[in-house]
Amino acid sequence: MSHTAPAKNTWCTRWRAHAIGLAAAALLSACGGGGDGGLTCSVADQKIWLRGYMDDWYYWYALSPSPDPSGFVSMDTYFPALLYQGTDPNFPKPDTWSYLVSQVDFERTYGEGxxxxxxxxxxxxxxxxxxxxxxxxxxxxxxxxxxxxxxxxxxxxxxxxxxxxxxxxxxxxxxxxxxxxxxxxxxxxxxxxxxxxxxxxxxxxxxLEPVPNSTVLTTPSGRKMGYVMVKDMIDQALAPFDAAFAQFKANGVQDVIIDLRYNGGGLVSVADKIASFPNGAATSGQVFASLLYNDKRSNNNESFRFVNYANATGLSRVYVLTGPRTCSASEQVINGLRPYVTVVTIGDTSCGKPVGFLPQADGCGTVVNAVNFETVNARSEGRYFDGFEASCYVPEDFGQPLGSSTDPLRIAAEDHADGFGCPALTATAKTRVLGLRAPSERPRWVEPGDRQGLYRK
The missing domain is CATH 2.30.42.10 (PDZ domain)
Known part of the structure; x- marks a missing residue:
């Protein structure tokens, strides 16, 4: 389905010819306001454009403030003033996800990897x-x-x-x-x-190395399991992820562990493909996720569907390693699989971000990532703002290599697959598992190096 950008003036149309060729996530293009009134890249014109864009494309446009732009000295101060504040019981959390980013940085990550x-x-x-x-x-x-x-x-x-x-x-x-x-x-x-x-x-x-580790392992009871870590949901993850599943399939794995504990998200299209591998033919053609826009943009609503890849397995259960940085597109993998297979989450409660962006370039060097849609699965389940609780709470041991035979999260997945259930937590471990704290107590910032996003591509 096509995505219609706001109207553009002549200069912006020339800029859009460049934007169409970008490998980044389906950037809409605008120009310092994107209107036909000759708006420029002055701060005043940028603010006027931003106000109009948010009123048209922002998911919570009807619930968010719309202050006069003249009272703000920059886009960086004006943009937060336009964000939804959590006033509707159906959406109880304020918008802490929308942000502005340099177009150079955005294209570097989601285009070049x-x-x-x-x-x-x-x-x-x-x-x-x-x-x-x-x-x-x-x-x-x-x-x-x-x-x-x-x-x-x-x-x-x-x-x-x-x-x-x-x-x-x-x-x-x-x-x-x-x-x-x-x-x-x-x-x-x-x-x-x-x-x-x-x-x-x-x-x-x-x-970036979005799939830094994969291996075939044998549990203490002799089950064959495949382990693969996905750090970033970018296009460059697909080839090594496919190679990992080729290895899993060749070795006849009985279970798969997908490590998303540090995966802050990325592209919807990549999440769809990654979720397609565990169950293969059984889910092929079924709805993975639907993106639902505001009432002004409901004609943009669309569904992504599972694909049957040659190296897909046919498993009815998948283990996902999670934590507070498991966010956006990685949570979409969990939610998208749940109607079709048993998803066992090991680690900690995920971050809780069931909303995403249709990135908008402003023509002045900035990409606006304002929440444009919410995502639901085939059963219309979404709005998991408190995150997905772990099936088995397991604290991390930062002294152990990720995915190694001494990694507590991997060990817990192996034991669960062997039929021993979840490990018991000691009192000391409980104090260090963030998931046992109320979600409202969690910090909402993103640590340097983390990349949170659910981008429509």
Missing amino acids: RTLGYGVMVAGIEVTGHPDWPLYVRYIEPGSPAALAGLRRGDQILAVNGRTAAELIDEDDYGDLAASSTSDSVTLDVRTDGGDTRVTLDAAIYD
Whole structure:
């Protein structure tokens, strides 16, 4: 189904010729307002355009504020003032997901499969409110400056640019781990197996590795299982994911574990394809997910359907490893599969984002990601704003490699497949499982390196 962008003036039409060729997620194109009134890229004209765009395309346009743009000095201050505040009981959470992003950054990630940064991600959410707890590295992106410097999951961050870990936790501020240009750098004091050390990382642009790990394993009871981790729902994930399932199929796996614990989302089209592999022919042609727009744009409503791939398996159960960073398109995988197969989630409650974006380029270098639609499965189930609770709550051990034979989440999935149910939690473990806290207590920011999104493509 086509998606109709707002009207454009002549200059914007020329810009759109470039936008059509982008490999990014089906960007709509506009131009400093996208109207026929000669709007420019001045701040005043951008705000006028943004107000009109939100009134037309924003999912909660009828429930959101619409303040006079003249009272705001920039797009960055005006945009949050237009967002829904959670006033309707049917949508009890305020919109904390919509955001503005540089078009260069957006195209780099969702078109080229690359990113700018240091590649070090910390377990910040897990220690919120506990400045006396250690701050661990939870993930290092392959090929990043952090990986090339030898940093590993399980290293303990002592300080970032001179700010102690306790300060970072107390302030919920990990912004120094994000970079805005290749001229940026960050200095880390780190405790490793070899002792305490200081490392300075220079920001770089590097290729993402959206499927960093896959393997065939045998459970203690002799069951064959396939394990695959998907970090980002981008097009570059599809070939290695298909290769993983080719290996699973060749080895006759009886169960599959899809590790989405750090998957903040991405493209609907990629989530659809990933969800198509576990059940194969049995779900082929059935509805994976429907996207529902506001009443002005209901003609854009559409459904994505499962596909039967040659390397798909025919399993009636799938294990998904989850956590508070399992968001958007990765939650869509869980919701889309539930009408057809048994989905056993292991880890922690997911983030709770059943809404997504039709990215809108403003013609002035910014992509507007305002919530445009909600997503539901074949049974019209959606609005999981509190996330999906874990079938088995299992706390992470950041000292263990992801997906390894010592990873507690993988072990729990193996034991469950062997018929032993969920592991019992000790009192100490319970205090460290975020899912046992009320969802309203969770921080709503995104840590540097995480990419949350549900983009229609």
